Amino acid sequence: MSDQQHWDAVVIGSGIGGLVTASQLAAKGARTLVLERYLIPGGSGGAFKREGYTFDVGASMIFGFGEKGYTNLLTRALADVGEHCETIPDQAQLEYHMPGGLNIAVDRDYETFIADLSARFPHEATGVRRFYDTCWQVFNCLDAMPLLSLEDPAYLTKVFFKAPLACLGLARWLPFNVGAVARQHINDEQLLKFIDIECFCWSVMPADRTPMINAGMVFSDRHAGGINYPRGGVGVIAEKLVHGLERHGGAIRYKARVTKVLLENGEAVGVKLADGETIRAKRVISNATRWDTFSGQDDGSTRAGQALVDEANTPKKEAFWRRRYVPSPSFLSLHLGVRADLIPAGTHCHHLLLEDWNRMEDEQGVIFVSMPSLLDPDLAPAGHHIVHTFTPSSMEAWQGLSPTDYRAKKEADAARLIQRLEAILPGLSEAITHKEIGTPRSHRRFLGRFQGSYGPIPAMQLPGLLPMPFNRTGVPNLYCVGDSCFPGQGLNAVAFSGFACAHRVGADLGLNPWALPA
Numbered sequence: 163m164s165d166q167q168h169w170d171a172v173v174i175g176s177g178i179g180g181l182v183t184a185s186q187l188a189a190k191g192a193r194t195l196v197l198e199r200y201l202i203p204g205g206s207g208g209a210f211k212r213e214g215y216t217f218d219v220g221a222s223m224i225f226g227f228g229e230k231g232y233t234n235l236l237t238r239a240l241a242d243v244g245e246h247c248e249t250i251p252d253q254a255q256l257e258y259h260m261p262g263g264l265n266i267a268v269d270r271d272y273e274t275f276i277a278d279l280s281a282r283f284p285h286e287a288t289g290v291r292r293f294y295d296t297c298w299q300v301f302n303c304l305d306a307m308p309l310l311s312l313e314d315p316a317y318l319t320k321v322f323f324k325a326p327l328a329c330l331g332l333a334r335w336l337p338f339n340v341g342a343v344a345r346q347h348i349n350d351e352q353l354l355k356f357i358d359i360e361c362f363c364w365s366v367m368p369a370d371r372t373p374m375i376n377a378g379m380v381f382s383d384r385h386a387g388g389i390n391y392p393r394g395g396v397g398v399i400a401e402k403l404v405h406g407l408e409r410h411g412g413a414i415r416y417k418a419r420v421t422k423v424l425l426e427n428g429e430a431v432g433v434k435l436a437d438g439e440t441i442r443a444k445r446v447i448s449n450a451t452r453w454d455t456f457s458g459q460d461d462g463s464t465r466a467g468q469a470l471v472d473e474a475n476t477p478k479k480e481a482f483w484r485r486r487y488v489p490s491p492s493f494l495s496l497h498l499g500v501r502a503d504l505i506p507a508g509t510h511c512h513h514l515l516l517e518d519w520n521r522m523e524d525e526q527g528v529i530f531v532s533m534p535s536l537l538d539p540d541l542a543p544a545g546h547h548i549v550h551t552f553t554p555s556s557m558e559a560w561q562g563l564s565p566t567d568y569r570a571k572k573e574a575d576a577a578r579l580i581q582r583l584e585a586i587l588p589g590l591s592e593a594i595t596h597k598e599i600g601t602p603r604s605h606r607r608f609l610g611r612f613q614g615s616y617g618p619i620p621a622m623q624l625p626g627l628l629p630m631p632f633n634r635t636g637v638p639n640l641y642c643v644g645d646s647c648f649p650g651q652g653l654n655a656v657a658f659s660g661f662a663c664a665h666r667v668g669a670d671l672g673l674n675p676w677a678l679p680a
């Protein structure tokens with residue numbers, strides 16, 4: 163299968179963004195091929211098995227799995243191709259362990275959460291209510307309409323007639339960040355710091371640089387649809403999307419690393435693989451990050467010239483984007499197997515530990531912990547649990563080391579992380595039976611992501627989501643999907659990007675139905 167086979171769409175990468183695009187396009191009748199450089203689908207939403215454990219590659223805290231409304235984008239993406247994930251509801255989104263013994267678990271029930279937070283800050287009870295209610299207003303606008311491509315005037319017209327007030331509400335919130343809204347309602351400095359960490363937890367940015375639309379989504383979906391864990395592990399989502407894709411006539415190839423987007427007269431016409439094979443398609447969609455897709459910036463090591471589009475063909479507006487967004491740090495991550503007796507009954511699945519408010523944005527500052535086998539015991543061998551912990555760490559801290567120094571740093575930093583975690587899991591060091599250490603270099607290598615980054619973050623304070631690009635690029639017939647597109651990081655955010663991308667490509671191929679989805 164090569165030059166002879168002409169596909170309607172070729173998708174580079176099988177992250178959740180790429181798979182939602184591909185499965186949606188296949189469901190519209192487009193002949194769709196996904197090319198994945200690794201052995202399994204899912205990218206940072208994948209999973210791997212070791213010694214009886216099923217470990218999630220990335221985070222295990224999943225939004226977008228609700229039953230109602232339009233924001234349950236993972237449920238919808240699966241259902242559209244005849245698939246369904248059984249999920250396990252999580253009673254708390256996560257438990258925060260903050261300086262000064264300030265501990266707050268975010269309950270699934272909104273009123274319980276508001277009451278818990280107000281009890282810690284009684285003088286700010288009104289502000290707490292007003293701030294989080296404002297987030298609900300944003301969420302209600304999002305949840306009132308089918309979410310498709312904002313680059314399609316036909317969709318915008320239809321959706322405006324369907325839900326005019328919700329559209330105007332969203333248009334109003336698009337340029338806002340959370341910080342300004344929080345300060346309208348809240349004065350207490352410590353509570354504002356809590357709002358910062360509430361944002362940092364998923365945007366890796368404080369409130370001033372976190373878009374309000376995304377906060378509306380996250381701070382309300384956790385109570386509306388709730389946080390729900392897919393039985394069998396996060397990797398099941400990607401596996402099921404692949405089944406759905408194949409059932410609708412699409413295909414996926416693994417160990418198929420794309421090295422170039424083929425261009426003719428400046429238009430994308432296909433891709434070239436690492437082994438020299440070429441594949442032609444009417445439309446090419448890149449689920450690699452924008453830094454890996456377009457030329458113009460390297461990470462100072464081996465990457466120069468490796469982007470999918472060369473410098474001469476990289477649109478000027480990409481340079482503009484790179485001045486506004488920079489790669490967030492990657493992570494130091496530990497996938498641990500532990501003796502089950504370490505974890506007391508009733509412990510929550512997700513935790514965040516911050517020992518010093520001033521360290522929130524520091525290298526290896528905030529610690530995240532997920533223990534998904536507390537929800538799904540089949541993920542670990544009998545008598546054991548999974549402790550997956552990660553902390554932001556940038557590529558610079560890991561570059562230029564000799565192999566011996568690299569191994570020594572891995573062990574030393576992992577030991578320090580485990581030591582700090584004893585604060586919430588006393589006895590951890592003695593209970594570990596399996597340990598895998600991942601660094602920014604591992605994440606770059608296995609996920610193919612520039613600098614192993616978690617995703618783009620604003621280089622400066624920007625007007626909310628307004629500068630985030632949609633799916634079309636400056637190269638005709640080439641589209642981007644995933645977390646370097648509107649609305650950014652997160653599985654349900656990249657699922658939105660996938661719906662939007664498939665809709666835009668579907669419009670360009672003349673495949674979209676006239677009516678909006680129910």
Ligand SMILES: NC(=O)c1ccc[n+]([C@@H]2O[C@H](COP(=O)([O-])OP(=O)(O)OC[C@H]3O[C@@H](n4cnc5c(N)ncnc54)[C@H](O)[C@@H]3O)[C@@H](O)[C@H]2O)c1
Binds near residue numbers: 175177178179
């Ligand atoms: N709880 C959560 O919400 C959660 C959990 C995990 C991950 N995430 C987020 O999900 C987002 C990632 O999703 P995404 O869709 O943008 O992509 P992704 O980075 O997860 O996946 C991209 C895929 O493309 C493949 N790829 C890259 N370059 C390629 C090439 N040249 N040829 C072939 N294949 C190539 C990679 O191997 C990978 O499988 C991130 O923001 C991440 O932080 C969120």
Ligand SMILES: CC(C)=CCC/C(C)=C/C=C/C(C)=C/C=C/C(C)=C/C=C/C=C(C)/C=C/C=C(C)/C=C/C=C(\C)CCC=C(C)C
Binds near residue numbers: 221329
């Ligand atoms: C017509 C007119 C007038 C107008 C128009 C307007 C409109 C319509 C607009 C629209 C808009 C829209 C649609 C938008 C959308 C958006 C969205 C969908 C968003 C989403 C978002 C999401 C998100 C952000 C998510 C995220 C999440 C995450 C990231 C998570 C993560 C997690 C982690 C990391 C975990 C950690 C922690 C621990 C463990 C503790």
